[in-house]
Amino acid sequence: MRLRDEDGFTMVELLTAMAMSLVVLSATLVTFNTFLTNDATARQVNDAQDQARNAVDRVARQLRNLANPTGEESTTIDVAGGYDLVFQTSDPAKRRVRYCLAPAPGGAGERLWFQTTTATTSLTTAMTATCPGSGWASESSVAEHLVNRIAGADRPVFTYGCSDATPPGQSCTASSAVYERVLSARVDLHLDVNGAERRPAATRLATAVYLRNQNERPTAAFTNTALAPLTLLFNGSGSQDPEGRTLRYQWFKGTAALPALPPPCAAGPDTPNTSATDPFIGEGVTLTHRFPGAGPEQIRLRVIDPGCRNAVAGPVAVTIP
Incomplete structure (x- = not known):
């Protein structure tokens, strides 16, 4: 039998x-x-890029709405460094803000910090001595995994263009002496989630902003021409406003203290009195004035821009024929 x-x-x-x-x-x-x-x-990577992009957009928006200087305030930029920027913004309400770059805990790259306080709070040394500084009303990290200064790199977060650069607007090293001449600011964030040894490679997010509310002080200059006995023509057309805005011209004689700025810059009268004891003699880019007597006189010209920045030329000694 056969087996199966x-x-x-x-x-x-x-x-x-x-x-x-x-x-x-x-x-x-x-x-x-x-x-x-x-x-x-x-x-x-996408989350980090979105966070950094939002930070760049916020900085740009607040710089675009840089607060207008008030009175004799020359600028609303307090600190303009490569890795530290402090300024007053009107977005959404006037306040002082700070952006600064600092190492992240555990060696995980760097962080961009955002700090804010009221515009009336005076800036102290402690507020900018470290990043983040002390004395601010609030603070938060707005971008992480940054590598602007990692591995020996030196890639500033903030760079600037100034009116006194050659040509105007070119990159400049901002200092407190020229903050009012800063025309633009550029923001650069270098982002790397994985580190230099792993892909994807570092990403760069950048934008540039024109500081439309910067207001540089005008310059005042004038000439005088004798027209007739006791009459002089004063011409202030040599005065200039860096932003090209219309200036207001006020003429004064003597060396007495000048009156307060006109409204809306101050609460004084729109036009000073023209009494014999008041130094005001008239206004306008040119002025023809008849003096009560011949002899030497001191003349000053004050020019005022729409932002209430002003400059004075003189006193200049003139001879009344």
């Missing part, structure tokens, strides 16, 4: 099949794990 065939796998075949299955499964798991890792990295 018993088809199947030998032990060697079974072990070989299991080994091959393990190889295929391992390759699949490695591929899947790589996909998950890359997906997590991409999400982290």
Whole structure:
């Protein structure tokens, strides 16, 4: 009697099949794990880029709404460094803000800090001695994983263009003496979530802003011409406003203290009195004035721009014919 065939796998075949299955499964798991890792990295990079992009947009918006200087205030920029910027903004309400770059804990790159307080709060040394400084009303980290100064790099977050650069608007090293001459600011953030040794490579986010509310002090200059006995023509057309705005011209004789600025700059009268004891003699880019007597006189010209910045030329000694 013939025995029935018993088809199947030998032990060697079974072990070989299991080994091959393990190889295929391992390759699949490695591929899947790589996909998950890359997906997590991409999400982290996107989140970090979105955060940095929002920070750049915020800085640009607040710089674009730089607060107007008031009275004799020359500028509303308090600090303009490569990694530290303090200024007053009108976005959304007038306040003093600070952006500064500092190392992140644990060596995870750098952070851009945002600090704010009221515009009337005086800036102290402690507020800018460190980043973040003390004495601010609020603070928060607005961008992380930055590498502007990592591995020996020196890539300033903030660079500036000044009116006294050659040509005007070119990059300049801002200092407190020229803050009012800063025409523009550029923001550069270098972002790297994975470190220099891993992909993707560092990302750069940048923008530039024209500081439309900067108001540089005007310059005053004038000439005088004799027209007739006791009469002089004064011409202040040599005065200039750096922003090209219309100036107001006020003429004074003598060396007495000048009256307060006219409204809306101050609460004084729009036009000073013209009494014999008052130094005011008239206004306008040119002025023809008849004096009561001949002889020497001292003349001054005060020019005022729409932002209440003003400059005085003189006193200049003139001779009344």
